[in-house]
Amino acid sequence: MISFQVPPAIRQVTAAVERAARELMRPAARHFDEHEDEVPWDYIRRMQQVLRSFGGLPVAPPQDGDGLHYQRLVHIYEMLAWGDAGLYLCAPRGGLGAAAVAAAGTPQQQEQFLARFRGEQPVFSAMAITEAHAGSDTSAIRTTAVQEGREWVINGEKVFVTGGHKALVDTPGFVVVWATIDPSLGRNGIHPFVVEAGTPGCSVVKLEKKLGIRASDTATLLLQDCRVPLENRLGGPQAETGEGGYQGVLQTFDATRPLVAASALGVARAALEFLRETLEREGLRLRTGLPRSRMTNLERELADLEALHRSACLLVLKAAWAADQRRRNTLEAAMAKVRAGEAVVRITQKAVELLGPLGLSQEHLLEKWFRDAKVNDLYEGTGQINRLIVARQLLGYSRRQLS
Numbered sequence: 001m002i003s004f005q006v007p008p009a010i011r012q013v014t015a016a017v018e019r020a021a022r023e024l025m026r027p028a029a030r031h032f033d034e035h036e037d038e039v040p041w042d043y044i045r046r047m048q049q050v051l052r053s054f055g056g057l058p059v060a061p062p063q064d065g066d067g068l069h070y071q072r073l074v075h076i077y078e079m080l081a082w083g084d085a086g087l088y089l090c091a092p093r094g095g096l097g098a099a100a101v102a103a104a105g106t107p108q109q110q111e112q113f114l115a116r117f118r119g120e121q122p123v124f125s126a127m128a129i130t131e132a133h134a135g136s137d138t139s140a141i142r143t144t145a146v147q148e149g150r151e152w153v154i155n156g157e158k159v160f161v162t163g164g165h166k167a168l169v170d171t172p173g174f175v176v177v178w179a180t181i182d183p184s185l186g187r188n189g190i191h192p193f194v195v196e197a198g199t200p201g202c203s204v205v206k207l208e209k210k211l212g213i214r215a216s217d218t219a220t221l222l223l224q225d226c227r228v229p230l231e232n233r234l235g236g237p238q239a240e241t242g243e244g245g246y247q248g249v250l251q252t253f254d255a256t257r258p259l260v261a262a263s264a265l266g267v268a269r270a271a272l273e274f275l276r277e278t279l280e281r282e283g284l285r286l287r288t289g290l291p292r293s294r295m296t297n298l299e300r301e302l303a304d305l306e307a308l309h310r311s312a313c314l315l316v317l318k319a320a321w322a323a324d325q326r327r328r329n330t331l332e333a334a335m336a337k338v339r340a341g342e343a344v345v346r347i348t349q350k351a352v353e354l355l356g357p358l359g360l361s362q363e364h365l366l367e368k369w370f371r372d373a374k375v376n377d378l379y380e381g382t383g384q385i386n387r388l389i390v391a392r393q394l395l396g397y398s399r400r401q402l403s
Contacts, residue, residue, distance in 0.1 A: 002317070002318065002321045004317070006075065007068060007071075009066065009068065009072075010068060010071065010072050010075050012054075013054050013072060013075070013076060014075045014076060014079050016050060016053065016054060017050070017076050017079045017080060018079050018082075020046075020047060020050045020083070021079055021080060021082055021083025021084075022083065024043055024046055024047060024050075024083070024087075025043070025080070025083030025084040025087045025088075026083055026084065026365075028040065028043055028084070028087065029083075029084035029086070029087065029215075029365060029368065030362075030365065030368070032084075032086060032087060032214065032215035033086060033214045033215065033368055034214075036209070036210075036214035036215065036217075037207075039090075039166070039170060040087060040090055040215060043087060043090065044090055044091075044092055044122050045122065047090075047091050047092060048092045048120075048121075048122045051091070051092065051093070052120070056093070056117070056118070057073065057076065057091075057093040057094065058094075058117075059093075059094035059098040059099050059101075059102045059114065059117070060099075060102035060110075060114075061324070067324050067325075068324060069323075069324055070255065070258065070259075070320040070321075070323040070324050071317070071320045071321060071324055073259055073262075073320070074258055074259060074261075074262035074316055074317065074320045075262070077259050077262045077263045077266070078262040078263065078265050078266040078269070079266060080263070080266065081262070081263035081264070081265075081266030081267050081270075082266035082267070082269055082270045083266075084215070085212070085213050085263065085266070085267050085369070085372040085375075086212070086213040086214055086215030086216050086372065087215050087216075088263055088266070089162065089163060089213060089215070089216035090163075090166070090215055090216055092122035092123065092124065093117070093124075094114065094117045094125055095124060095125045095126060095127075095162075095163055095167075096125070096126065096127040096162070096176075096252065096256060096380070097125030097126045097127050097167065097173070097174060097175055097176040097194075098113070098114055098117060098125045099252045099255055099256050100127055100176045100192055100234065100252045101113045101114055101125075101176065101194065101234060102114065102252075102255075103251040103252040103255060104192060104234040104235055104251070104252070105234045105235070106234075106235065106236045108231075108236075109194070109231070109232075109234060109236065113125075113174060113194055116172065116173070121171070122171060123171045123172060123173045124163050124166040124167040124170070124171050124173045125163075125167050125173045125174050125175065125176070126161050126162060126163040126164045126166075126167040126168075126173070126174075126175045126176070126219075127161070127162075127175070127176050127178075127252075128158035128161045128164065128175050128176065128177045128178065128195075128221055129141075129158070129178045130158060130159050130160045130161075131143065131156070131157065131158060131159060132157065132159050136381070136382055136384070136385045138178065138187055138190065139186045139187040139190075141156075141178055141179065141180055141190055142156060142180070142183070143155065143156025143157070143158065143177065143178070143179040143180065143223065144156060144179055144180055144181075144183070145179040145180070145181050145191065145193055145233075146181070147181070147230070148227075150229065150230050151227045151228065151229060151230060152193055152227070152228050152229075152230060152232065152233060153225055153226070153227055154177060154179050154193060154195070154201075154202075154223045154226040154227075154228065155223055155224060155225060155226070156177075156179060156223050157220065157221065157222050157223070158177065158220065158221045158223070159220045160208070160218055160220075160379075161175065161218065161219045161220070161221055162216060162217075162218055162379065163216060163217060163219075164204055164217065164218070164219030164220075164221055165204050165207060165217040165219045166217060167197065168195075168197045168198075168202065168204055168219075168221075169197070169204055171197065172196075172197050172198070173197050174194050174195060174196045174197060175194075175195050175202075175221065176192045176193070176194055176195075176234070177192070177193050177194075177195050177221075177223065178190055178191070178192055178193075179191065179193055191233050191234070191235075192233070192234040193228055193232050193233050193234070194228065194232040194234065195223070195226060195228055195232070196228070196232075199226055199227070199228060200226070200227070201223060201224050201225045201226030201227060202221060202222075202223050202226045203221070203222050203224075204219045204220070204221060205220050205221070205222045206219065206220035207219055207220075208220070210375075211371050211374065211375075212368070212371035212372035212373070212374065212375055213372050213375055253333065253380060253381060254323065254328070254329050254330050254333045255323055255333075256380060257319070257333040257334065257336065257337040257380055257381065257386075258316050258319040258320045258323065258329075258332075258333050258336050258337075259320075260337060260340075260376065260379070260380045261312070261315070261316045261319070261333075261336040261337045261339070261340035261341070261376075262316050262320075262340070263376065264312075264340040264341055264343065264344040264373070264376035265309065265312055265313055265316060265340055265343065265344065267344050267348065267369050267372055267373055267376070268309050268312075268340075268343050268344040268347040268348065268373075269309065270365070270369055271344075271347050271348045271351045271366060271369045271370075271373075272305060272306065272309060272347060272351070274351065274364065274365075274366050274369075275302070275305075275351040275354060275355065275366075276302070278355060278358065279298070279302075279354075284298065286298070286299055286302055287299060298354070301350065301354065305346070305347050305350060305351075308342075308343045308346060308347065309343055309347060311339065311343075312336070312339040312340045312342075312343040315332065315335050315336040315339050315340070316336045316340060318332050318336070319332035319333045319335070319336040330389065330393060331389075331390060331393040331394070334381070334386040334387075334389040334390050334393070335386075335390055337380065337381060337383075337386045338383055338386045338387055338390065340376065341376045341377035341378075341383050341386075342377070342383070344373040344376050344377075345373050345374055345376075345377055347373075348366070348369050348370040348372075348373040349370060349373075351366055351369075351370075352366060352367065352370050
């Protein structure tokens, strides 16, 4: 049965992460927001030591684990994002690319591509899905993979690849590229391919200038006759073509969406704490336990924000718990992502509004958290896409039934 008490093993880990968030991330947040072209190597190396002190951030549950893998990760990611959302994305970990390997790769592929994340040097991975013309419609992907002998030849362009530069240029990592082996099959022809750093024909051609999460690079990748071994298609050379191949890698998102939602809640919590502390410092004592009719408008606003945050927390916890129980959590993961995305945008916006000029001042981090918030409603499935997933899960219909 799901428990709402944080186990001691998780409390010990989050205490260490909180120290790092307070001492390493908060002091550096403004600098790397303003110097987005600068890679925060000192922070990355020091965070590598912090994470290794409790075993790092494995991308898949250990075989002999305690059944708290995803619950542990949501608490860690929430705390890292509380420290800073941009630097959280720079924390050395497997990331979405490694999660795809863990979800859809063969045991041999998992050992080959994931072993590097157990080393002492920081390594990154990324996922390349989005294309300029496709957006959330993955069935419209035009990047192609053609088999030639013992290799796949990949051609296309991918945009908005989070951490793509760190995975391909800054460290010996990799990017998982989604490409079609047969455009006539639509999404059933799409497969994931591992492209290693240093592979000829794969290059970073642009880094985005962004509203928020500026410390984290967001890259455009160009693949021109990029050749990878036949074995680099996740699932191996005999990977299924059709619904099974596509659905296999979508399991990645069931595992990672609760983690993205948790990071949104970290930003929201930071904003809520700053709002409360600032109001109290200004002499506004907020009463609790009163009926709404006796509250001031400010007290009602704050109570609603707290309720929104806590309801999102519960959804994230349920989605992570289901993943730890090895239950299908597609519905829970999508609901958590929707609710947390809504919560962080509304909470940071309302905090800025309530504090007026103070909320927009760069003397504080609140305006940065406001800018950082929106991406949580966009990446790893926009709010609209996740609402569609929720509707299909609840109402029992599929894309195929609508076509």
